[in-house]
Amino acid sequence: MLPLIVKRVLSGVPTVLAVVTLAFLMVRLAPGGPFDDEQRLPPAVKANLDRAFGLDRPLAEQYLRYVNGLAHGDLGPSLRLRDRRVVDLVRDGLPVSLTLGGLALLLALAVGIGGGLSSALARGGGWDRALGAASVVAVALPPYVTAPILVWLFAVTLGWCPVAGWEAHRPLDLVLPVVALALPTAGSVLRIVRASALDVLASPAILAARARGLTEARVLWLYVLPPALSPVLAYLGGAAAALLGGSLVVETVFGLPGMGRFLVEGALNRDYTLVLGKVVVYAVLVLGFNLLADLGALALDPRQRDRAGHA
Amino acid sequence: MTPSTRIQTALGLLLLLTAWALVGPALSPWSAATLDWDHPAAAPTAVAQHWFGTDTLGRDVYVRCWLGLRVSLSIAVLAALGGLVIGTVTGAVAGSVGGAVDALLMRVVDVGYALPVVLLALLLSVVWGRGSGTLVIAAGTVGWLATARMVRSETRRLWHAPYVEAARLIGVAPVTLFLRHVWPNLMGPVLVHATLTVPSLVVLESFLSFLGLGVQEPAASLGNLLHDGAREMERAPWLLIAPAALLVVALSTLTVLGESLRDAVARDA
Amino acid sequence: MRSPAMRETPVLALHGFGVSYGARPVLADLDLEVAGGEVVALVGASGAGKTALLRAILGLSPSGATTRGTLGIAGRDLSAATPAVWRAVRGREVAWVPQDPLTALPSHRTVGAVLDEVVTAHPRGRDRGLQRARAAAVLAEVGLPADFRLRYPHQLSGGQGQRVLLALALAGEPALLLADEPTSALDPIATREILDLVVHQARHAGRAVLLVSHDLEATGRVADRVAVLAGGRLLEVGPARTVLTAAYHPYVEALVAARPTLAPPHRTPLPSAPTAMPCAPAEAGCGFALQCPRVQTRCRERVPHGQTHGAHTVACYAPREPS
Numbered sequence A: 001m002l003p004l005i006v007k008r009v010l011s012g013v014p015t016v017l018a019v020v021t022l023a024f025l026m027v028r029l030a031p032g033g034p035f036d037d038e039q040r041l042p043p044a045v046k047a048n049l050d051r052a053f054g055l056d057r058p059l060a061e062q063y064l065r066y067v068n069g070l071a072h073g074d075l076g077p078s079l080r081l082r083d084r085r086v087v088d089l090v091r092d093g094l095p096v097s098l099t100l101g102g103l104a105l106l107l108a109l110a111v112g113i114g115g116g117l118s119s120a121l122a123r124g125g126g127w128d129r130a131l132g133a134a135s136v137v138a139v140a141l142p143p144y145v146t147a148p149i150l151v152w153l154f155a156v157t158l159g160w161c162p163v164a165g166w167e168a169h170r171p172l173d174l175v176l177p178v179v180a181l182a183l184p185t186a187g188s189v190l191r192i193v194r195a196s197a198l199d200v201l202a203s204p205a206i207l208a209a210r211a212r213g214l215t216e217a218r219v220l221w222l223y224v225l226p227p228a229l230s231p232v233l234a235y236l237g238g239a240a241a242a243l244l245g246g247s248l249v250v251e252t253v254f255g256l257p258g259m260g261r262f263l264v265e266g267a268l269n270r271d272y273t274l275v276l277g278k279v280v281v282y283a284v285l286v287l288g289f290n291l292l293a294d295l296g297a298l299a300l301d302p303r304q305r306d307r308a309g310h311a
Numbered sequence B: 001m002t003p004s005t006r007i008q009t010a011l012g013l014l015l016l017l018t019a020w021a022l023v024g025p026a027l028s029p030w031s032a033a034t035l036d037w038d039h040p041a042a043a044p045t046a047v048a049q050h051w052f053g054t055d056t057l058g059r060d061v062y063v064r065c066w067l068g069l070r071v072s073l074s075i076a077v078l079a080a081l082g083g084l085v086i087g088t089v090t091g092a093v094a095g096s097v098g099g100a101v102d103a104l105l106m107r108v109v110d111v112g113y114a115l116p117v118v119l120l121a122l123l124l125s126v127v128w129g130r131g132s133g134t135l136v137i138a139a140g141t142v143g144w145l146a147t148a149r150m151v152r153s154e155t156r157r158l159w160h161a162p163y164v165e166a167a168r169l170i171g172v173a174p175v176t177l178f179l180r181h182v183w184p185n186l187m188g189p190v191l192v193h194a195t196l197t198v199p200s201l202v203v204l205e206s207f208l209s210f211l212g213l214g215v216q217e218p219a220a221s222l223g224n225l226l227h228d229g230a231r232e233m234e235r236a237p238w239l240l241i242a243p244a245a246l247l248v249v250a251l252s253t254l255t256v257l258g259e260s261l262r263d264a265v266a267r268d269a
Numbered sequence C: 001m002r003s004p005a006m007r008e009t010p011v012l013a014l015h016g017f018g019v020s021y022g023a024r025p026v027l028a029d030l031d032l033e034v035a036g037g038e039v040v041a042l043v044g045a046s047g048a049g050k051t052a053l054l055r056a057i058l059g060l061s062p063s064g065a066t067t068r069g070t071l072g073i074a075g076r077d078l079s080a081a082t083p084a085v086w087r088a089v090r091g092r093e094v095a096w097v098p099q100d101p102l103t104a105l106p107s108h109r110t111v112g113a114v115l116d117e118v119v120t121a122h123p124r125g126r127d128r129g130l131q132r133a134r135a136a137a138v139l140a141e142v143g144l145p146a147d148f149r150l151r152y153p154h155q156l157s158g159g160q161g162q163r164v165l166l167a168l169a170l171a172g173e174p175a176l177l178l179a180d181e182p183t184s185a186l187d188p189i190a191t192r193e194i195l196d197l198v199v200h201q202a203r204h205a206g207r208a209v210l211l212v213s214h215d216l217e218a219t220g221r222v223a224d225r226v227a228v229l230a231g232g233r234l235l236e237v238g239p240a241r242t243v244l245t246a247a248y249h250p251y252v253e254a255l256v257a258a259r260p261t262l263a264p265p266h267r268t269p270l271p272s273a274p275t276a277m278p279c280a281p282a283e284a285g286c287g288f289a290l291q292c293p294r295v296q297t298r299c300r301e302r303v304p305h306g307q308t309h310g311a312h313t314v315a316c317y318a319p320r321e322p323s
Helices: A002-029 A043-052 A059-071 A086-121 A126-139 A143-157 A171-201 A204-211 A216-244 A248-253 A260-268 A272-300 A303-310 B003-027 B061-097 B099-114 B117-128 B132-159 B162-169 B174-210 B222-231 B238-268 C050-057 C083-089 C111-121 C128-141 C146-150 C158-170 C188-203 C216-222 C240-245 C250-257 C297-301
Strands: C012-021 C024-034 C039-043 C065-073 C094-097 C176-180 C208-213 C225-230 C233-239 C307-309 C312-314
Touching: A002 A059, A002 A272, A002 B099, A002 B117, A059 A272, A086 A126, A086 A171, A086 A216, A086 A248, A086 A260, A086 A272, A126 A171, A126 B238, A143 A171, A143 A248, A143 B222, A143 B238, A171 A204, A171 A216, A171 A248, A171 B238, A204 A216, A204 C094, A216 A272, A248 A260, A260 A272, A260 B117, A272 B099, B003 B061, B003 B238, B061 B099, B061 B132, B061 B174, B061 B222, B061 B238, B099 B132, B117 B132, B117 B174, B132 B174, B162 B174, B174 B222, B174 B238, B222 B238, C012 C050, C024 C050, C024 C065, C024 C208, C024 C233, C039 C188, C039 C216, C050 C065, C050 C176, C050 C208, C094 C158, C111 C128, C111 C146, C111 C158, C128 C146, C128 C158, C158 C176, C158 C188, C176 C188, C188 C208, C188 C216, C208 C216, C216 C225, C216 C240, C225 C240, C225 C250, C233 C240, C233 C250, C240 C250
Parallel strands: C039 C208, C039 C225, C094 C176, C176 C208
Antiparallel strands: C012 C024, C012 C065, C225 C233, C233 C312, C307 C312
């Protein structure tokens, strides 16, 4: 297992580098610069700003300087918020996004796995059909549709939850955004688990386990669940990173100071370093979760351990 | 409901939706851009034949919603097809040739996965302007990545199938092996996969439009309709509910269709 | 014919037993008893209902299935047993040795984990030490070394896997052993070894063994009695030797006669084997009527029920005349 982790981490570095390079090129090749929209600046001042941030240097040199900084853990200064360094912005925003995304992920998994299993066990019954319909609708409801509805329903009309904000770190603040974020993922997980659990339940191993006189609870927990979870892991590899990378819409609607807006705002403002900072974090999250998903798959299916060396 | 009934029902519903998206707007006296100053922000009524109501500028929601569905579906389908073609080629090559080519191609796919699609869409929109073309390319990239991975693993599996081994042992040339044994068996899973990606591409497209990166005003796509609807939700909830309902119905139908096809193919396997 | 370890009441007792999956009848009118220390081979073509019968004996018929008649295991009437009763009976009074180790064993658990689990589920006494000893003993009983506990199913050969399945079945010390085509996927040597192990359970441990197979010959040689199942009904039940050499039912006769042998005369054409019987118990008449050389009018109208001919029970209106 450890050699696999080391191997993956090592091979992840060039991937992140490639991503950063690509993003760097993409952002810089777009017309416009970070200081263009400022109120009419005298060209001299603008030129000074450019020089101060090294933007007048050749592109290759800027790239190398950035990568060098990256290697030392420095993501550069934010070009828009000029007294903040990107690392600090990330340090402030990442925990928020991680908390929000992490809770959403847990909720989605709990609801999805529980719902999927119970659906599979109650196959064809009213509960199964109800959950099936609910999950299809959930998948079709992106957070940017559900967020305002939830706010209107629970915060404005019913007053159960606060409308927005994160300042006091009250748990109640997170209920609505977590639900909005988790809903489509929960729907997907439910459908995946249901299909997978149905396959497993029909397998000879389950029949054999029951024939040995084991309790249904035991059969479910030890014989049905582990194989049924394999497809979920494959799905999660990508979905988790999206959840934890900070959702632009949810964070904006609920006024949560996470990393979601770095990308869009940064790109629109040509705040190159901010954009690249988010790209780096996101890439690391994606690779990290892919690795976790693969490790999880190994844990669930010993057959793959023997082949892991040739991954 | 038996599996084939479910497939037929979903397919029928999908065709109905598509047909209505094509024909429906013509049934209304209104067009997408006409501003009905007499009935701004009107709730759905039979008055003036604004069946879904109007938005704050007095534009008919019914027409805009169905046009929006047309746009969203066509972008998603185009992106799915593009991603399908490129992804299948990539995956098949990677899975068949193996070695350094495989490693390189999959590394490219990894990089693609780690790059946020929103960034790509943003920058494409800056370079090429906002609109459907940008969306198709951005969404197509997402489709390509998933298809490539899936086709690669499927191709590798097929190459190791006993009947391919047998054919190889009697001296069939690799190209023939591929064309006659591997490629035809890829088609089923690939088509099912493509059907299953369309819903997520519709969501992606509407998200990008919601952000303002896609179809621009005054043209309608479900995404920017939802954006407006969310903004006006308290005063004119139908502006959110109508496109949301349409989105939900379209996505549900596509999802059920894709999953039923997948189950049917798996059963025959 | 019967081992001295035979008990008074039959361990498995089926009387008028029938199973339907929903509206479709799968098994009908089964009368069969298996005593302790006896090996009864249940033979039938694919689709005859062998698996359905095993599942019914375990109370594991698919949902929507109904049963008729009586089913008794180790003296307990299980015809209308609750799930809780079944859980107590399965593994402990009756155990199943499935057909394919690779699919019947969970791929993510070691042999040892699964074995310990069975022993713990059916403890004979509270002593943990005894349970551990039991797990070790049963592995040795099937001829596997103790370090096999650490293996995963995909690390077992076909024969080893089959032994593991047998060990799991024996761990609860059941009175009735259901061996489901235990040798279908094995080479002749492994087949021999597994059959020996199974038969040993009857002869020396006094268990009742129902050995299911489609191979009339191999199982007929090791069994005490043979029961032939076709079209969801028992066509003939009798001592193994005489079923193989002097069957009464025309279907069984045809089945036996179609076996290729190495004995002369080689060059005479083989009689054709009886083609597949209908899968479901026919309602009107005997399922073999269309192919039977001795068919009578009443064969097509009424289902023949089991009649005694010597030591055999035969469900036929025109059995072979005893010579």
